[in-house]
Amino acid sequence: MPTKLIVVVISTCVAIAAACNSSPRASTPDTVAAPVASPTQGSTSSVSQTPAAEPCPHDGKWALCSIERRLKQSGFVVRKVDSVAVSRAGFSIKPAVYSLGQSRLEVFLYADSASMMNDVAKLDTVVVGPRGTPTQWGDVPPVLVRSANLVGVILSLNPRQVERAILALTAGPPQPGSPR
Numbered sequence: 001m002p003t004k005l006i007v008v009v010i011s012t013c014v015a016i017a018a019a020c021n022s023s024p025r026a027s028t029p030d031t032v033a034a035p036v037a038s039p040t041q042g043s044t045s046s047v048s049q050t051p052a053a054e055p056c057p058h059d060g061k062w063a064l065c066s067i068e069r070r071l072k073q074s075g076f077v078v079r080k081v082d083s084v085a086v087s088r089a090g091f092s093i094k095p096a097v098y099s100l101g102q103s104r105l106e107v108f109l110y111a112d113s114a115s116m117m118n119d120v121a122k123l124d125t126v127v128v129g130p131r132g133t134p135t136q137w138g139d140v141p142p143v144l145v146r147s148a149n150l151v152g153v154i155l156s157l158n159p160r161q162v163e164r165a166i167l168a169l170t171a172g173p174p175q176p177g178s179p180r
Contacts, residue, residue: 103156
């Protein structure tokens with residue numbers, strides 16, 4: 001009798017495994033085609049769900065979308081400050097301004113690294129402004145970060161957040177052929 005019981009248990013397990021594996025693949029969410037559009041929408045063909053085209057370029061230069069993605073991957077809650085950015089002395093372009101929790105990040109995004117280096121060469125990197133001028137950043141000491149075509153100025157009293165932001169930005173922009 002024990003042999004017959006083992007055979008029954010094994011055959012039951014095989015039947016359960018076969019039932020679990022016999023569901024059609026087309027019903028899983030990752031392989032379902034998009035619904036057919038109605039004639040009023042102008043199309044009657046189905047569209048397969050493929051990953052959307054990458055919106056951020058992977059060309060070895062920073063873009064705002066890649067900066068935001070990198071900061072989010074580093075654990076920051078990134079909120080773009082909608083107010084009009086003020087011109088900063090020593091910089092030829094206006095910054096994009098972000099709130100990173102209690103910290104602030106001003107990003108100067110240049111067309112290329114040569115343009116960036118032209119502005120940085122004229123700066124006092126301690127006060128992050130033209131040489132011989134007082135700080136323009138208020139009571140919080142500015143921290144200058146350079147990477148490829150980006151200059152960032154981090155304003156924070158939290159050394160851990162400053163370090164995290166520095167590491168996120170100095171890791172470099174997305175390179176050609178990189179997966180994300």
